[in-house]
Amino acid sequence: MSADSSAPLSSGSPRGWLRLFAGLLIGVLLGSSAGYFYARQLYRPQDAVVITSQQASDQEEAMRQQTTQLRYTRGQLDTADGELVIERAAREELEAQLLTAQAELGRVRDQLAFYEQLLPPGPEGSVDIRSVQIERDGGGLRYKVLLMRSGRNGGTPFAGALRFQATGVLKGETVTVDLAPMQVKAETGPVTVTGESTSAASLALQFDQYQRSQGMLAVPEGFVPENVTVSVLEGETVRATRSVKLEL
Template structure:
């Protein structure tokens, strides 16, 4: 009986071929692992980039919201300060008005307004001012609200001009009118009021005229309804 024997010449090629197959399989396995690792790394980098962009956007939005909040807080502070200032001013004005009403009531007791419809000069001040005369007037009337008084103020000055005693009716200085407590007037010296009226302004003086006294006449048509004279200090 003969036995089949594998000689070295036939054995080694099979071994080499098997080794090559194993090496190929191992290389394929390693390549697959490397490829999967590369894909995971790429996905990680993409996720990292998206995360960084999201964080940066959130930081930008947060900074914008912080700026808006600060601006709103500043605006609120300004509004609160303005409101507080207005309230303080209003309270002071109301207090001044109450004091003025009390003083007015006191003066009315000292100086009775007279019969119904009568007009009185409660205050009349006049002072020289840079070649002009500055006047302030307070008029009162005892009448039914709504009936009203319509007239005008006339200022008559006694003084000296060119060495002679003269009497002159003074006119408002150019461009200067009288202020009214109730309404503006169409002419500087016109009057139209129910119970009281304040007026102030400047009167012009003729060249070379030195006033010694000024008389205020409250006129209704051609009739004098009230009068008051103020003497001026001699130079």
């Protein structure tokens, strides 16, 4: 072996520089690792809790279950709100029906009061004016008349007509005038009166046991009625009559 190969490597050779560089690198790495762990230990809170991946997974699963439960609860609340809206609408509908029923009850009571004014029946086959209502309505008079026949009539209907006569003041004098109907409501519906013949036809009567007639009477211009007399005519014969004093 030559003297050159057995002599120690000088620091100026390339191999020596590599060894020196490697040693410095290892020292830096070791120092960096030690500093990292020391800093981590130094700055980590004393009460910090370290959990495993399984514990983290369990917590995530618990959060998902809570989210699902929250969505379910919100769905129940939405359903309850919808039921409340439906219930409120149903209650409003019932209230409207109740108001309608009360109005209908009032109308029936008025009709009952009308029929309760009936007079005792007369002789067999006679015609009675059982009830009369006449009241002012705008420029006319609104009337309701109920007629009845007593006993059994063997199917022979009564044929006649109504006549309305009013006593009142016209041009400062007390006079009596015949009132013609403006509109009459019969079983076939309202009839608008436009002429004398139509007026006579609208006041015609034909019934077996009872008949109800209602409508509007025209009042002559300038005439102020005070009393109205209702008569039932059979031909030219007066079969029944009633008088009504009008309220001012």
